[in-house]
Amino acid sequence: MWALRRVPNPLKDTRISIGASYAASARLQTWSNYIEEKAIIFESSQTISDKRLSLLRFYHSTHASSNLPVGRCGLSSQAGAESSGKENDLEDGFSELETAANAETKENRNAQDETQDGLDSDREPSGDEEDVEGTASNELELSEAETDVSHKKSSTRRTASELFQAIISAPGLSIHKVLDKWLEEGKDLSRAVIAVTMLSLRKHRMHDRALQLSEWLETKKQLDFIERDYASRLDLIAKARGLQKAEYYIQTVPKSFRGEVIYGTMLANCVIADNLKKAEEVFNKMKDLEFPITSFACNQLLLLYKRRDKRKIADVLLLMEKENVKPSLLTYKILIDTKGLSNDITGMDQIVETMKAEGIKPDIHIKSILAKHYASGGLMEKAQEVLKGMEGDNIKENRWACRFLLPLYADLGKADEVERIWKVCESNPRFEEYLAAIEAWGKLSKIEEAEAVFDRMLKTSKKIRARYYAALLKVYSNHKMLQKGKDLVKQMADNGFQIGPLTWDALVKLYVEAGEVEKADLILQKACQQNQIKPLFSSFTVVMDQYSKRGDIHNSEKMLHRMRQAGYAARFRQFQSLVQAYINAKAPAYGIRERMRADNIFPNKALATQLAQVDAFRRTAVSDLLD
Structure with missing residues (x-):
């Protein structure tokens, strides 16, 4: 790995704007492998070939080449942070960006994982949503993820399942008594059991309980903490208690363990939390500590710029070239999708050719991204x-591709192809295929077919998760079928399912589509009051947009405040909706520019035009006459 080069007389720092999304990102497989001490740590740095430099030329902007020094590159949100003008389309990220080799393994493993514990999670989907984003989190799987449950001894898995059930059954928020009793009874508390238990807690987004387990283990000295254990604790603190608490925790980590893994974990969580300022600070801190510039860190910046300012992707590519950092498969995925979102099909194809020339074959995820953008561009x-x-x-031999093909054929309007692919799965469908089929039939407005798939899933499986209900609920929402949606939620409650973010999101959108915005707002308010798992970002924005259309400034401001309370940092998207509310109300927005600047949000041309309309001190022909 390469250390950051410094020069005796450094050039003027180039400040790079970064941004992030809770849903904008990737499953950080490379970083996970580093923490898990598996074979892959980071891609080895090597000289960038002339072919690879063509990536830079595709994204090169005037300001990028001449200002970026070979030596020190700082990060700041304030330089050239004007967005590209398609901010509404950039509320996206990546999920399930594993390699093609991992995809089939994961598919096979899902069948086993679905039957593990009986607790429903209603967690965020792992697959593709409307624009490659889904609600997929930039989920950092840490030390617990090192344990592949399917490869562990059955006795370890049984013990871990018992411990998991004991933890989730503990009343209140404290699980220490349950753990003390477990220890007194002399039950297995090996690192393997702890790892599997932690993985289960993370799968179900029970970060607070996982954090309590980690704290108890250290207090009782049941585990000799190493760097990845501290990184795991940091990750859980960031998710359960926020970035500020996580930042304080770093200072308590022994200096010998306060290395690249710790700060990389913090960086990833800043990306997840969409905290622009903190992400900048952490990245600069890593450089001050002379940690190597890796593809992991660069991919984080690419994900951030993909959302906030696509022009600045050139800065990151130039930095990678300067530091001889080889683009990874994820790098190409980000660039391909960014070009696709910009409707630059030619540029997208050029990146694919460059990738192939470098000996990297497009995996199933890249192919699905390409198909989606070709379809949206009319290239059927x-x-x-x-x-x-x-x-x-x-296709029977490539069965694992079916879950990608079903919704993609639906995007093309090919009902016959969806039916053909579903018949391949129909004899023994996997859970992800059920989900894909429900989504596909929903896109084709074939509600009865979607319901038939769902009913079959209920009959053939003893335990299904709430996210499968949410899939059908989303279909009802998209087709404004309020009563059917209500009946489905009642069915969930009758079956003992705990309502979570996915169900809340579908319910909120269902009521919004039905014109009952206040009811949607009430559901969202109740979801926030549960104080366990915060609602999805999209749940807030869909309600806020409705208030904005009405010119309801009070409720638009209220939604922005509640999003902050829920832990979502300010984004361009929120201010865009808020300013529109002032425009529709024909009211001036005093101090709105200052508020945006305080949150490191800078307007693009479209938002600048909106801001001019709500400027209380703008000069007009009438005002000049009156003066």
């Missing part, structure tokens, strides 16, 4: 060609 034949390539010569 090219999209179909990609999908046929995903199928291969025998």
Whole structure:
């Protein structure tokens, strides 16, 4: 790995704008592998070839090449932070960005994981949502993720399952008594059991309980903490208690363990929390400590710029070239999707060719991204060609591709192809295929078919998760079928499911589509009061947008405040909606520019035009006459 080079007379720092999304990001497989001490740590740095430099030329902007020094590159949100103008389309990120080799393994493992514990999680989806984002978190799987449950001894898995059930059954927020009793009874508390238990808690987004377990283990000296254990604790603190608490915790970590893994974990959580300022500070801190510039850190910046300012992607690519950091598969995925979102199909194809020239084959995820953007660009034949390539010569042999193909064929409006692919799965569907089929039939407005898939899933499986209900609920929401949605939620309650973020999101959108915005707001308010798992970002914005359309300034401001209370940092998207509320109300927005500046939000041309309309001190022909 390469240390950051410094020069005797450093050039003027180039300040780079970064931004992030709770849903904008990737499953950080490379970083996870580093923490898990597996074979892959980071991609080895090597000289960037002329072919790879073509990536930079695709994204090169005037300000990027001449100002970025070879030596020190700081990060700041204030330089050139004007967005590219398609902010509404950039509320996205990546999920399930594993390699093609991992995809089939994961698919096979899902069948086992679905039958592990009986607790429903209603957690965020792992797959593709409307624009490659889903609600997928930039989830950092830390030390617990090192344990592949399917490869552990059955006795370890049984013990871990028992411990998990004991923890989640503990009344209140304290689990220490349960753990003390476990210890008194002399039950297994090996690192393997702890790892599997932690993984289960993380899967169900029970970060607070996982954090309590980690704290208890250290207090009782049941585990000799190493760097990845401290990183795991840091990650849980950030998720359960916020970035400020996580930042304080770093100072308590022994200096010998306060290394790249710790700060990389903090950086990832800043990305998850969409905290622009903190992400900048952490990245600069890592450089001050002379940690190597890695593809992991660069990919984080790319994800941030993909959302906030696509022009600045050139800065990161130039930095990678200067520091001889080889683009990873994730790097190419981000760049391909960014070009696709900009409707630059030619540029997208060029990046694919560059990737192939470097010996990196497009995996199933890249192919699905390409197909989606070809379809949205009206290139139906090219999209179909990609999908046929995903199928291969025998779709039955490439069964794991079915869950990608179902919604993609639906995007093309190919009901016959959806039916054909579903028949391949129909004899013994996997859970992800059920989800994909429900989504596909919903996109095609074939509600009865979607319901039939759902009913079959209920009949053939003893235990299903709430997110499968949420999939059908989303179909009802998209088609404004309020009564059916209510009945489905009642069915969930009758079956003992705990309502979580996905169900809240679908319910909120269901009521919004039905015109009952106040009811949607009330559901969101109750969800926030549960104080366990915060609602999705999209749940807030869909309600805020409705208030904005009405010119309801009070409720628009209220939604912005509640989003902050829920832990979401200010984003461009929120202020765009808020300013529109003032415009529709024909009211001036005093101090709105200062508020945006305080949150490191800088307007693009479209928002600047909106701001001019609500400027209380703007000069007009009438005001000049009156003066």
